[in-house]
Amino acid sequence: MGSSTGHPLSEIILEFLLHHLRWIPVCFILLPLSFIYDLITRARNRLVHYVNSAPRAHDRKVAKIQGEVREWARGDKKKKMCNARSGWSTMSFRYPLYKNTSTLISTNSLIDILEVDEENRTIRVEPMVSMGDITNYLLPRGYSLPIVPELDDLTVGGMINGCGVESSGRKYGLFQHICVSYEIVTADGSLVVAKKGTEDAESQGLFYGIPWSHGTLGFLVAATIRIIPCKPFVKMTYMPVGDFKDMTAKLQSESTVSENEFVEGIQFSQEMGVVMKGRFSDGPPKNGEINAIGKWHKPWFYTHVEGIGKKNEEVTEYIPLRDYYHRHSKSIFWELEIIPFGNNVLFRWVYGWLCPPKISFLKYTTFGAVRRIYERRHVLQDMLIPLTDLEKGLQVFHDKTNIYPVWLCPFNLPTCPGFVKQKSGRNVLYVDVGVYGVCKKDDYDPKKTTRELEEYVRSVEGVQMLYADTYMTREEFYQMFDSSLYEWLRVKLNAKDAFPDVYDKVKKEARF
Numbered sequence: 001m002g003s004s005t006g007h008p009l010s011e012i013i014l015e016f017l018l019h020h021l022r023w024i025p026v027c028f029i030l031l032p033l034s035f036i037y038d039l040i041t042r043a044r045n046r047l048v049h050y051v052n053s054a055p056r057a058h059d060r061k062v063a064k065i066q067g068e069v070r071e072w073a074r075g076d077k078k079k080k081m082c083n084a085r086s087g088w089s090t091m092s093f094r095y096p097l098y099k100n101t102s103t104l105i106s107t108n109s110l111i112d113i114l115e116v117d118e119e120n121r122t123i124r125v126e127p128m129v130s131m132g133d134i135t136n137y138l139l140p141r142g143y144s145l146p147i148v149p150e151l152d153d154l155t156v157g158g159m160i161n162g163c164g165v166e167s168s169g170r171k172y173g174l175f176q177h178i179c180v181s182y183e184i185v186t187a188d189g190s191l192v193v194a195k196k197g198t199e200d201a202e203s204q205g206l207f208y209g210i211p212w213s214h215g216t217l218g219f220l221v222a223a224t225i226r227i228i229p230c231k232p233f234v235k236m237t238y239m240p241v242g243d244f245k246d247m248t249a250k251l252q253s254e255s256t257v258s259e260n261e262f263v264e265g266i267q268f269s270q271e272m273g274v275v276m277k278g279r280f281s282d283g284p285p286k287n288g289e290i291n292a293i294g295k296w297h298k299p300w301f302y303t304h305v306e307g308i309g310k311k312n313e314e315v316t317e318y319i320p321l322r323d324y325y326h327r328h329s330k331s332i333f334w335e336l337e338i339i340p341f342g343n344n345v346l347f348r349w350v351y352g353w354l355c356p357p358k359i360s361f362l363k364y365t366t367f368g369a370v371r372r373i374y375e376r377r378h379v380l381q382d383m384l385i386p387l388t389d390l391e392k393g394l395q396v397f398h399d400k401t402n403i404y405p406v407w408l409c410p411f412n413l414p415t416c417p418g419f420v421k422q423k424s425g426r427n428v429l430y431v432d433v434g435v436y437g438v439c440k441k442d443d444y445d446p447k448k449t450t451r452e453l454e455e456y457v458r459s460v461e462g463v464q465m466l467y468a469d470t471y472m473t474r475e476e477f478y479q480m481f482d483s484s485l486y487e488w489l490r491v492k493l494n495a496k497d498a499f500p501d502v503y504d505k506v507k508k509e510a511r512f
């Protein structure tokens with residue numbers, strides 16, 4: 001039996017149930033499980049830090065990974081290799097299909113922080129360490145990563161081999177730009193260190209080649225990343241703005257103020273948005289307001305910002321640093337509407353301390369028709385475009401999707417070798433345009449609309465974040481990304497037999 005919308009009646013009923021009843025398993029099963037899981041991992045991490053067993057265990061784990069790679073190299077090489085981390089635990093709507101047919105290498109055992117070097121201001125970590133683990137460890141010691149991508153469960157390995165962006169990007173660039181060195185197990189099982197600023201051409205090339213390479217040059221087994229001293233609060237100023245032109249101008253002017261540690265914008269409609277600037281602070285002056293937005297009973301961050309935008313008044317308040325870094329975690333940006341009353345004051349006071357559910361657990365339980373329903377209308381895209389093109393870009397996104405809020409995160413993109421083409425010889429301000437939500441436009445078609453967006457992004461020399469669905473052909477993909485250094489490294493490191501090409505990992509057909 002069909003319907004006027006062309007979808008089977010059963011799916012329409014399921015869609016209704018999904019929207020109205022999905023909160024039941026989420027609240028009663030996933031939330032408690034997520035809470036218990038987090039408690040256990042925190043306790044485990046504390047114990048590991050206390051007994052300092054991670055550095056010794058690291059050598060053992062790396063030797064095992066090298067052994068697995070060498071065993072693959074001795075074999076018939078019919079299968080290629082990839083990380084053993086299961087598809088449901090990754091930060092993307094999709095499941096990587098290639099994991100079913102590849103030789104899995106156990107980099108998922110690499111979950112520990114190895115050491116902090118206060119003198120050189122660096123931290124050395126294994127790739128499965130998450131942003132939440134790092135802030136829990138560093139902030140009490142008075143340090144922070146210069147860039148902390150905001151969802152707790154994002155991993156260092158994903159941020160480096162994919163891409164990581166956050167509101168301090170206007171000062172520090174992308175996650176790859178705060179990295180000092182990578183320890184990589186290559187296709188023949190050897191361990192090489194790719195370090196910024198060395199003489200050795202291969203190590204240099206590899207250092208610039210790893211970001212965005214999605215594990216197709218080798219396995220990252222440890223990374224050394226810059227750390228900076230931080231203060232316990234962020235002094236946040238919310239500045240309401242009007243239309244796209246206004247938003248673009250304000251983001252541009254605030255991104256060039258060197259005192260601003262953080263700059264971020266949220267566009268709530270064609271007529272209204274809010275730009276936020278933040279600076280580190282020791283705390284509020286007398287009568288200054290502290291807003292611990294991360295507390296369980298506080299409203300979702302973006303709704304708080306929207307309230308300020310509607311009043312159209314500039315507001316300044318002091319936010320505890322960890323709350324600031326993970327401000328979008330509690331509501332998973334604006335995706336926690338799976339629990340329709342999640343921002344209700346009663347729910348927050350009674351149940352809020354269990355939120356948010358782990359994204360991986362949500363993903364694990366999104367299957368069958370539920371997935372298909374999401375696929376039909378849900379847009380999940382981050383496009384990185386030059387800030388000078390933002391006004392037009394917002395109009396394009398409006399015309400094609402009409403989804404709000406839109407997340408806007410300016411960042412500095414230096415010219416350097418590698419996957420991202422920005423070869424102007426200067427630093428250029430870019431902005432991440434993040435569109436997450438349900439598209440209500442009648443003519444929305446996932447493939448057609450995404451291809452149109454991709455075409456626009458290519459035309460302004462922008463790039464698409466590759467956790468999202470990409471519908472580009474191989475030719476279009478390599479118009480967007482620069483493969484010259486990558487191809488050289490693939491040959492040099494004998495990676496072609498060992499790993500698929502990036503495009504073959506991220507293309508639509510490689511993901512379910």
Ligand SMILES: Cc1cc2nc3c(=O)[nH]c(=O)nc-3n(C[C@H](O)[C@H](O)[C@H](O)COP(=O)(O)OP(=O)(O)OC[C@H]3O[C@@H](n4cnc5c(N)ncnc54)[C@H](O)[C@@H]3O)c2cc1C
Nearest residue numbers: 201202204205208416417418423482483484485486487488
């Ligand atoms: C550090 C480095 C070393 C490389 N070494 C070799 C090599 O020995 N043999 C080879 O065939 N290919 C090498 N390549 C790869 C090759 O140069 C690239 O595939 C391609 O030429 C990059 O073109 P591009 O215009 O995009 O360079 P860009 O990405 O624009 O280059 C930017 C900067 O990268 C550095 N760089 C680029 N190429 C080289 C190079 N060959 N040697 C030293 N520094 C370089 C320079 O500092 C240059 O200003 C190297 C790449 C890099 C980044």
Ligand SMILES: NC(=O)C1=CN([C@@H]2O[C@H](COP(=O)(O)OP(=O)(O)OC[C@H]3O[C@@H](n4cnc5c(N)ncnc54)[C@H](OP(=O)(O)O)[C@@H]3O)[C@@H](O)[C@H]2O)C=CC1
Nearest residue numbers: 082083090091149155157158161162163164165214215220
């Ligand atoms: N603020 C932000 O910047 C945000 C970014 N994201 C996106 O999420 C992604 C990260 O998600 P996350 O779940 O942490 O990572 P994933 O497990 O999804 O990894 C992303 C890619 O990196 C590869 N990779 C991961 N670890 C290693 C390693 N140790 N060695 C070699 N390759 C590795 C993976 O290879 P393989 O396929 O073999 O597993 C995969 O192709 C980013 O790429 C980013 O685009 C999402 C939300 C916010």
Ligand SMILES: CC(C)=CCC[C@@H](C)[C@H]1CC[C@@]2(C)C3=C(CC[C@]12C)[C@@]1(C)CC[C@H](O)C(C)(C)[C@@H]1CC3
Nearest residue numbers: 091092093165332333335359362363366380382436
């Ligand atoms: C650069 C930045 C800030 C990117 C933010 C991207 C997030 C908003 C994305 C990453 C993973 C992501 C696609 C996800 C989802 C929402 C949007 C997320 C969180 C959800 C939770 C939506 C609901 C779905 O049923 C399901 C659980 C499968 C996914 C999981 C991944």
